Amino acid sequence: MSGTIPPELLSVHVLVCLGAGGVGKTTLSAALAVKAAMAGQRVDVMTVDPAPRLLDALGLDAQDAAEPREVALTDVQGRPTPRVGRLRALRLDPKRTFDTIIARHASSPAAAAAILNNRIYRNLSQALAGVGDYMAIERLLELSDGPTTDLVVLDTPPAREALDFLDAPRRLLDLINSRAITLLGGGMRRGLGVVDLAARAVLAAFDRLTGLHLLGDVQAFVHSFEGMYAGFAERAERARTLLGAADTAVAVIATAKQERIAQIKEFISELSACGITTRAVIVNRTLPVMPTAEEIARARIKPPLRRKLVRTAHEFAAVRQRETDAIAALRAALPAGVPLLKLPDLGREPATLADLAAIGEALTIL
């Protein structure tokens, strides 16, 4: 059945798995990576917050997996495989990635240290929504540059909106290059109007009133970023190019839930507005095939047990109906030509590479 998913989904250089929280992005990313590696590609997969069992399955250490580790594919071969590629896995560590970037772009080690110790930076790198997203993209750029890598599979942080993730580099750029920063940065720039001066006074008052006393830190932060802007701008531009490239595929992962469909539709149109085509929508955890009431009636079972089975079949049918309706609505909401795939619920979390390979095999076109 392995030929049933569109081959072009895995014959790209970058595959980004997007979706809301709890839909199984991490597991699916790993399974797709295993599938591609088993088909002969050299694959890197980056996971975000994997479950302990999935870490085990990928042979990753819970503490230290920030660098790609080779996963031994020999374990998976219950059957002969024509040509096995290579699989490396890593886990995103946003803070560490951010620190690395600062060190790379800063003009001197002292400048880097000044940023790393700044109160604003410490909060920014840990708490500002979007930093995790930006770091995932940054890591993606690094991995996709790898000369020995055919395919990078990227699991992403749960996104409320697709743009939260894809727009992260631009938002960070906006932040460090904003007029606010210019204003707060102290040194008077040309072109500050009366409104800007008023804003500056108001901000100073705000700082005093709230007790934040941030202006000094913001100024130091901005000064330390001076000269780094060009580096960030270049990365953001490259990220945009990479995500919109013809050999980058975006797969949206979903579950068959009626109440999520509007969100998925919105997701896809946002992506398309950024010039990114959704190559597939994968419906995770679909229901298995079950016998109907008629089939049960034909089985030679004692009546009391049969009644229980019939009752269960009715209950299952109701749950199935919910799924069928949701999938029909999802299909209607998708732009023409976007393939819809399904992955039946396997009833347990994958704990071995063989489990991940089985998931890849169970993926079919709807």
Next chain:
Amino acid sequence: MALARLILVTGKGGTGKSAVAAALALALSRRRPTALVDLDQQMSAARMLGIVPGGNIANGVNHDTGSIVNIETRTLSAHHELETFIQRIVPLKSIANRMLRSRTFGYVSAALPGLEAFLMLERLRMLAVHAAAEDRFAVVDAPATGSALELLSVAGGIKRIAPLGTLNRLAAGVESFLADESRFSVMLTLAPNELALRETLEAADALRGRLGVSVAAAALNFVPAALFSASELAALSGYPACRRLAEWRASAGRLAARARRQASRAGLRVVDLPMLFSPEMGRHEVEELCRALSAQLLRQ
């Protein structure tokens, strides 16, 4: 155990947060007037109750529909809270408005991580104050566990970056509100699967340990009533398809029992909610969950 004035419902995605929040609000509203508060603008809980909000609901509107007479729906937005806060601390209205309109300010607030989220918490604190004064309840349909924990952690961060002044004072107030189980507690929703169980146990740890927040209950959702005995399952071994069907239901029951055991062992009060075999989640289904919640949680 008396319930907190304000109960925040969170859990892993797919565990039925909104349905549980709706059912809890419905159960409470039959005793005292209850506010059903939404933090993500989707109003899913209100929709399930058949209360379809319309128009400007930012400040809360009463909706009388059928027997739901005591629920007031309300939606909070981070940005709105920030606006209100600025208007409160900046004495001149024209300056406050100019400040809010400027792009500059947008960036500054983005550089102050958690300020908007913190102001949402401050709003929840005030809702609890009003609820106590008027002998009401409030139920918050919160985002999934990760974001909810981030939200609840934000007061500590604000205290660190603002060692003195207005925000520091407010942050201290919010922290003592969160730690006061008569005013605030969390209900975690849980589904009978491994990932949801793990997330619930981790969340309970973080809440009760690091954040000092009380956990009112873990609502174990999607629990099927027991149907097949072990010997009946064995009797089906000659009929693989039938066996699969029976197993579909029996395994859900086993997973539920396991989740219940582990959550109880972690000291959580577990409330079972039935698996509802119906094509959609509406008013009727919320009523069923409400009955189960009332019987287990609100029994005197």
